[in-house]
Amino acid sequence: MHIPSLIEKKRDGGVLSDEEIAYLVNGYTNDEMPPYQMAAFAMAVYFQGMSSAETAALTNAMLESGDVMKYPDHAPRIVDKHSTGGVGDKVSLVLAPLLACDDLWVPMISGRGLGITGGTLDKLESMPGFSIDVSQEKALEQLEKLGVVMMGQTASICSADKKLYALRDVTATVPSRPLIVASIMSKKLAESLDALVLDVKYGSGAFMKTRDEATELGEAMREVGTRMGVDTRTLYHPMDEPIGHAVGNALEVIESIETLSGGGPDDLRRLVLDLSAEVSTVDRSVLETWLDDGTALKKFYALVEAQGGRVEEVEKLGEIHRASVIREIQSPDSGSISGVDADTVGRASLALGAGRGKSDDVIDPAVGFDQIVKCGTTVARGDVIARVHAQSDAEAAEAESRFLKGVKIV
Numbered sequence: 001m002h003i004p005s006l007i008e009k010k011r012d013g014g015v016l017s018d019e020e021i022a023y024l025v026n027g028y029t030n031d032e033m034p035p036y037q038m039a040a041f042a043m044a045v046y047f048q049g050m051s052s053a054e055t056a057a058l059t060n061a062m063l064e065s066g067d068v069m070k071y072p073d074h075a076p077r078i079v080d081k082h083s084t085g086g087v088g089d090k091v092s093l094v095l096a097p098l099l100a101c102d103d104l105w106v107p108m109i110s111g112r113g114l115g116i117t118g119g120t121l122d123k124l125e126s127m128p129g130f131s132i133d134v135s136q137e138k139a140l141e142q143l144e145k146l147g148v149v150m151m152g153q154t155a156s157i158c159s160a161d162k163k164l165y166a167l168r169d170v171t172a173t174v175p176s177r178p179l180i181v182a183s184i185m186s187k188k189l190a191e192s193l194d195a196l197v198l199d200v201k202y203g204s205g206a207f208m209k210t211r212d213e214a215t216e217l218g219e220a221m222r223e224v225g226t227r228m229g230v231d232t233r234t235l236y237h238p239m240d241e242p243i244g245h246a247v248g249n250a251l252e253v254i255e256s257i258e259t260l261s262g263g264g265p266d267d268l269r270r271l272v273l274d275l276s277a278e279v280s281t282v283d284r285s286v287l288e289t290w291l292d293d294g295t296a297l298k299k300f301y302a303l304v305e306a307q308g309g310r311v312e313e314v315e316k317l318g319e320i321h322r323a324s325v326i327r328e329i330q331s332p333d334s335g336s337i338s339g340v341d342a343d344t345v346g347r348a349s350l351a352l353g354a355g356r357g358k359s360d361d362v363i364d365p366a367v368g369f370d371q372i373v374k375c376g377t378t379v380a381r382g383d384v385i386a387r388v389h390a391q392s393d394a395e396a397a398e399a400e401s402r403f404l405k406g407v408k409i410v
Contacts, residue, residue, distance in 0.1 A: 001020060001023045003024065003027065003033060003037055004037070006020050006023070006024060006041070007037065007040050007041050007044055010041060010044040010045060010048055011040075011044040011047075011048065012048075013048050015051055015053075015054060016054055016057075017057075018053075018057040018060075018061075021054060021057045021058050021061055022057070022060075022061040022064075024038070024041060024061075025058065025061035025062055025065060025160050025164075026061065026065065026160075028160065028163060028164065029065045029159050029160040029163060035167055038164065038167055039167055039171045039173075042164070042167065042168055042171060042173040042176070042179065043171065043172075043173055045173070045176055045178055045179060046172075046173045046175075046176040046179070049176075049177070049178060050178035052220065052223045052224070052227070053227075054178070055178045055181050055182060055220060055223075055224055056223070056224045056227040056228060058178060058179075058182040059181065059182040059185045059186050059189065059224050059228070060186075060228065061160065062158055062160040062161050062164070062182055062183070062186035063158060063186040063189050063190050065158060065159045065160035065161075066156050066157045066158045066159040066160070066190065067136065067154075067156040067157055067190070068157075068189075068190045068191075068192055069107055069136060069139070069140075069190060069191050069192045070136075070140075070192065071105070071140070071143075071192065075105060075143075076103055076104055076105055076147075077104050077105070077194050077195065077281065078104070078105045078106075078107065078191070078192065078193050078194045078195075079099060079104050079105070079106060079193060079194060079195045079196070079197075079279040079280075080106060080107065080108055080109075080188060080191055080193055080195075080196055080197075080279075081095055081096075081108075081196070081197050081198075081199060081275055081279070082184060082188050082196065082197075082198050082199065082221075083198075083199040083200075083201065084184075084198075084199065084200050084201050084206065084207060084208065084214075084217070085117035085201060085206065085207060086117060086201045086205055086206055086237075086239040086242075086243060086342070087116055087117065087118070087205040087239065087242045087243070087247055087342040087343070087345055087346040087349075088118070088242035088243040088244050088246060088247045088252065088342075088345075088372075089117070089118060089201075089239075089243050090118075090120075090123060090243070090244065090246075090252040090253070090255060090256045090268070091199065091243070091268070091271055091272055091275065092108060092110060092120045092150070093120070093123060093124075093252070093253065093256035093300075094256050094259050094260055094264075094268070094272045094291075094296070094300075095272050095275055095276055096108050096148050096150055096303070097148055097260065097296050097297075097299040097300040097303055098260075098272065098276055098287060098290060098291065098296045098299070099148070099276055099279065099280060100146060100147035100148035100299050100303075101147075101290045101295050101296055101299050102280050102281055102282055102286075102287075103147065103281075104147060104279075104280070104281070105143045105147050105148070106143075106147060106148040106149070107139060107143060107148075107149055107151075107191045108120075108148070108149065108150045108151070108191075109151055109152070109153055109157070109187060109188070109190070109191060110124075110132075110150060110151070110152065111152075111153070112152075112356070113355050113356060113363075116205065116342075116343060116346030116347055116349070116350055116355060117205075117206075117207075117346070117355075118247070118248075118249065118252065118354070118355060120150070121152050122249050122355075122363050122365075123249045123250075123252050123253055123256075124150055124253075125249075125365075126249040126250040126253055126317070126321060126365035127253060127304060127309045127310075127313075127314045127317065128309065128310050128313040128314070128320060129308045129309045129310045129313070130304060130307050130308055130309035131307050131308040132150070132151050132152040132307070133151070133152060134149055134151035134152075134154075134307065135154065136154065136156075139151060142306050142307075145306070146299065146302055146303060146306055147299075148299065148303055149303075149306075149307075150303065150307070151307075153187060157187065157190050158186045158187050158190055160186075161182075161183050161186055161187060164179070164183070165183055177216065177217060177220060178220070180217065181217070181220045181221050181224055182224075184221060185221055185224045185225060185228075188225075189225070189228055189230060193230050194230065194231060195230065195231040195232075195233070195278075195279040196225055196230050196231070196232050196233070196279070197232075197233045197234075197235065197275050197278040197279050198218055198221055198222065198225075198232065198233065198234045198235070199235055199237060199271075199275055200214045200215075200217060200218040200221075200234060200235070200236050200237070201214065201236075201237055201238070201239040202214035202236065202237075202238060202239060203238045203239040203240040203342065204239070204240050204341050204342050204343040204344075205239040205240065205241075205242065205341075205342025205343050205345075205346055206239040206342075211236065214236055215236065218234040218236060219234070221234065222234045231279075233278040233279065235274060235275060235278065237271060239342050240339070240341070240342055241339070241340040241341070241342055241374065241375050242340065242342050242345050242346075242369075242372055243265075243267060243268055243271065244264070244265040244267065244268040244372075245265050245370055245371055245372045245373075245374070246368065246369065246370040246371075246372065247345055247346065247349045247354070247368045247369045247370075247372065248349055248352075248354045248365075248366075248367055248368015248369060248370070248389060249321075249354060249363060249365040249368070250317050250318070250320075250321035250365045250366055251368045251369070251370045251389065252368075253314070253317055254317055254318055254370075255268070255370070256300075257297070257300070257314075257315075257317075259272065259291065260291065260296045260297040260300050261294070261297050262291055262292040262293070262294075265374075267374070269291065272291075273287055273288065273291075301314070321365045321366040322366060323366040323367050323389035323390055323391055324390070324391045324392065325388075325389070325390045325391065325392060325393055325395070325396045326387055326388070326389050326390075327387065327388050327390070327396045327397075327400065328384045328386075328387050329384065329385055329386040329387065329388060329400050329403055329404065330381075330382050330383065330384060330385065331373075331379045331380070331381055331382060331383045331384075331385045331407075331409065332381065332404065332409075333381055333409045334379065334380045334381045334409075335378070335379065335409040335410050336376065336377070336378050336379075336409065336410055337373050337374070337375050337376065337377045337378075337379060337385070337407065337408070337409055338375060338408045338409065338410045339375060339406070339407065339408035340372060340373065340374070340375060340406060340407055340408075341405075341406030341407075341408075342406075343406070344402065344403070344405055344406025345369060345372070345403060345406055347402065348369070348399045348402035348403050348406075349367070349368045349369060349399075351395075351398065351399065351402065352364070352367040352368060352388075352389075352390055352391075352395060352399050353367050353391070354367050354368045364391065366389060366391075367389050367390055367391065367395075368388075368389055369386050369387065369388055369389070369399075369403065370386070370387050370389065371384060371385075371386055371387045372385070372386045373385040373386060379409065385407065386403060388400055388403065
């Protein structure tokens with residue numbers, strides 16, 4: 001095939017065949033197609049879009065560019081969850097061990113945070129000793145034993161995605177919906193799932209700012225999953241205020257453990273149960289019982305131990321990762337909290353060092369916010385509406401100022 005002709009075809013709004021798309025992806029992955037040609041193709045896709053069939057073909061070509069998870073014949077139902085990101089989103093830390101209590105296998109491959117959206121891998125690594133570097137062989141052994149593994153993407157999974165994402169990042173083509181869908185779904189479908197639930201966020205703290213944008217993305221992902229034989233469910237959730245009461249890596253792990261112990265914030269618990277119920281084989285009431293009676297917490301600690309974590313230290317995570325300055329943020333007025341802007345809180349947390357501005361930044365697991373008040377709460381002037389965890393008085397003061405700019409009281 002002639003690569004310039006394929007680029008021209010897409011540039012002019014034509015529809016590419018499965019074979020043509022596979023040819024382009026394979027050529028780029030194998031260094032037979034230069035980056036400038038793939039950049040031109042990505043820009044053509046950005047402007048012209050792709051049909052659902054083309055997007056599925058692109059996803060499949062990227063998936064087949066590397067290894068896929070393989071399971072024995074006796075494997076049970078294999079499920080996972082994907083979130084489009086959010087502020088304070090620690091759902092995976094609770095959901096993965098909870099679903100494993102249902103005798104399901106949960107081979108969760110997660111990513112790191114970039115910008116205001118925190119990454120599951122960064123939260124996991126705030127636990128002393130926990131390793132996210134798990135080979136496929138080790139992952140299978142762990143699934144046989146525990147039913148759950150939480151790991152990073154290995155070098156052999158979706159090789160095309162790594163190269164293409166790096167190219168998109170420097171060619172202003174990251175926001176292309178077909179390229180977003182193919183990137184997300186190729187990695188998830190490489191887990192060889194039976195069922196997948198998609199948690200699509202919208203609002204100030206999400207990539208998709210409106211419900212309509214979120215619906216377009218969610219439906220595109222659902223259709224690709226369904227076309228590829230995976231029972232794919234999509235739920236939509238607002239991301240205008242942070243999830244739970246904590247934002248930051250160790251702070252979110254602590255809140256996750258509280259939720260696995262039958263407590264935790266109502267919104268986090270509800271979100272975990274909503275998503276889990278979509279792919280579980282048991283009633284929601286059973287899932288609730290496992291959160292309340294210690295079953296899910298026991299599974300979580302078994303997961304931590306299996307991946308090198310030290311459970312006795314995880315239980316004291318607040319002491320191990322204790323910021324130098326912990327300051328209460330007081331309400332400036334009396335009234336009802338009508339807004340705690342997720343974007344503002346996320347950016348304040350990022351400035352403290354809880355996230356990355358660029359990929360090689362080092363994360364501080366101790367910093368962030370906790371005791372964040374929820375919308376609808378009635379407060380009096382001087383009431384504590386959050387605490388900031390920082391490494392200096394100056395950083396704490398700046399974070400408090402940033403945080404208050406996102407709070408609305410009526």
